[in-house]
Amino acid sequence: MTTRLVLVINCGSSSIKFALRKEGDSQPLLSGLAEQLDTPGANLSWQAGNEKHTEALSGQDHQSALASLLPVIGRFAGQPISAVGHRVVHGGEHFTGASLIDEQVMAAIEANAPLAPLHNPANLIGIRAARKVFQDIPQVAIFDTAFHQSMPPHAYRYALPDDLYAVHGVRRYGFHGTSHQYVTNQASRLTGQRPGQGAWLSAHLGNGCSSCAVFNGKSLDTSMGLTPLEGLVMGTRSGDVDPNLHAHLARTLGWDLPRIERLLNRESGLLGLSGLSNDMRQLEQARANGHSGAKLAIEVFCYRLARSLAGLAVALPHLDGLVFTGGIGENSPLIRALTLNHLGILGLSLDPDANSSLPRGLAGKIHAPGSPQILVIPTDEERQIAEESLVLLDHSHAKD
Known part of the structure; x- marks a missing residue:
């Protein structure tokens, strides 16, 4: 064949x-x-x-x-x-x-x-x-949104009048679904479970960032919402802010919606906090050289990520482990370590040597004995897309 x-x-x-x-x-x-x-x-x-x-x-x-x-x-x-x-x-x-x-x-x-x-x-x-x-x-x-369609209403609905959802589709959708699906399937394989099994937290960290709670191959909650702006601190996106910030900026500075959207999507996140760059590699180097803005940006990034992961844990019946992926998640021992410093409440404990010595581009386990699994898994959204395409073809041919 x-x-x-x-x-x-x-x-x-x-x-x-x-x-x-x-x-x-x-x-x-x-x-x-x-x-x-x-x-x-x-x-x-x-x-x-x-x-x-x-x-x-x-x-x-x-x-x-x-x-x-x-x-x-x-x-x-x-x-x-x-x-x-x-x-x-x-x-x-x-x-x-x-x-x-x-x-x-x-x-x-x-x-x-x-x-x-x-x-x-x-x-x-x-x-x-x-x-x-x-x-x-x-x-x-x-x-990108399809994987998150398994979220229950209590996870995807905003506390807004029902017509905004029923008529206009205003709800949380989530993104990076292909990545979260791929790495949690790989996590199951790496830990000896059947593919698609297990209770996982997933952190996709790149210029865009999102976290997700996945149980037995289904997304139960995720950090992004109606748009990819909601949730974590990202390269140039703010992530969560006070919903009334728009009105505050309009009243006090006279900004219109396009200006505020540009602020939140293009000028914020790591770039806005650091005043230097949206590139985590540059920020880590600047932090090592004593740059206070870079240090703050990294601290906020890691704390907000940890807070999101801890919150998403309530969606799971238990916790098998945490997966780091994306350019930052796969390649930054510092970000992984600083994030996990905040997650002792979940019983997660890092093996510092395993974390620092993991070769770039390879999957590996970085947890200490007795901890739930902590895995680094390179994402491969293109492979996931190819595999899903072929599965769909097989199903369509079976119906013919």
Whole structure:
């Protein structure tokens, strides 16, 4: 039986991140990025094993960029692609899992655009372009929000008038679902449980950050809400603030909504606290050199993360362990250690040597004896998207 291939696409308004994945393989055959599309500086870069390549795509749009990618895919695929899997940020309540893309699905993605105005329209650009270039290949949408549709109403409802939910869909949705699902499944495997079993806290820490409580493969609660702004301190996003901050800034400083949105999404978080950078690597170095802003930013980041994880623990019947993932979670022993300093209440205890010596990019256990599991697991959202795409194809073929 031929091992199937999936092309995974994560499309932004001016970029396409892509990976060609073979069924069952842990590493992509091919991965890369087309960026600055629709500008004179548009370019395509890709890597396959040790081979790297960059070429100019001056002025090309998403469809042209995908067409330019076709010969490269054909070279490394050696066989037809079984599916194209698309990351879509917001599926609202309509999508609880992967969906074969048709006109109805595209209309639903567009209808959810007000909930993710920076993401869903860009995702649709990529879908439309891919459907024209790969006309005979099934296209699958994988939604960041779908994994969290298992949250109970007491976790996803805001304390607002019912019409805002019933008519306008104002509720907590959560994001990074593909990552939380992937790493908690891996955690089950690493600890000898059946895949999808166990009670886990998951911390996805990158420029965007979220935490999640997962029990037996289902999200019971998560830190992000209606939008990706709610929850943890992030690179440039504030995370939770007083809901009346908007009114306070409007009254006292005369700011309008676009200015306040820019503050909360682009100028806050680690960047705002430190006055220096949204890059945790730079902040850790500055902290070591005595920079007070960097020190404060890191302390707030870790405390707010710990507070969120402790709060999410109430969603679980018991705690098997905690998983760190994402660029910061996977690569920063300091952030893991400072966060766990606040989590003794959950019985979590770190092995300092295991934490500091864990090789970058590898999964490992960093807990002390007697502690619930503390794991570092590199996320692989593209692999999760590829696997979900193939599962959906199998189900759709079984129905035919």
